[in-house]
Amino acid sequence: MRIGELAKRAGVSTRALRYYEEQALLCPQRTASGQRVYPESAVDRVGLIQELYAAGLGSRLIATLLPGIDARYIGPELLERLLDERARIKEKISELQAANRRLDLLIELATHPDTKSCPSSLDQAASHERVLS
Numbered sequence: 750m751r752i753g754e755l756a757k758r759a760g761v762s763t764r765a766l767r768y769y770e771e772q773a774l775l776c777p778q779r780t781a782s783g784q785r786v787y788p789e790s791a792v793d794r795v796g797l798i799q800e801l802y803a804a805g806l807g808s809r810l811i812a813t814l815l816p817g818i819d820a821r822y823i824g825p826e827l828l829e830r831l832l833d834e835r836a837r838i839k840e841k842i843s844e845l846q847a848a849n850r851r852l853d854l855l856i857e858l859a860t861h862p863d864t865k866s867c868p869s870s871l872d873q874a875a876s877h878e879r880v881l882s
Contacts, residue, residue: 752777752785759795766795772808774798774815805838847872 756763769775770785775794777785797818801811810830817823823831851871858868 750787750789750791752787755787755791755795758792759799761795761799769795769798773812774808806834810834 750758752763752766756766759766766775766785770777775787775791775798777787777791780786797815798811801814802808806814814823814827814831817827854868854871
């Protein structure tokens with residue numbers, strides 16, 4: 750199938766497919782005139798690539814990971830990289846949860862300005878709120 754059909758069936762842009770090719774994530778065949786031709790399996794491959802991006806992985810790691818996924822074996826070094834990525838994502842989640850608590854407190858102060866004084870620290874005020882709850 751040609752690039753336009755793959756893009757439509759996979760729900761991505763042709764630009765994304767070209768980027769995947771540049772990053773060695775997708776390897777189409779070429780016709781004599783240089784047009785890209787993809788196998789039917791490319792639809793699933795693009796879906797997998799998108800899932801790996803959504804999991805927070807970068808294109809370099811995905812390019813390293815895809816052959817291991819195909820072989821159903823990733824090896825200890827690649828496993829360590831995935832564990833590191835998971836730890837990084839968990840840390841980011843923790844940071845976002847703290848930001849969310851700060852915003853909750855600001856919203857509470859903005860919607861009930863007469864009941865609470867402005868805290869000197871949102872983190873201290875949020876921890877005080879948790880103790881009172």
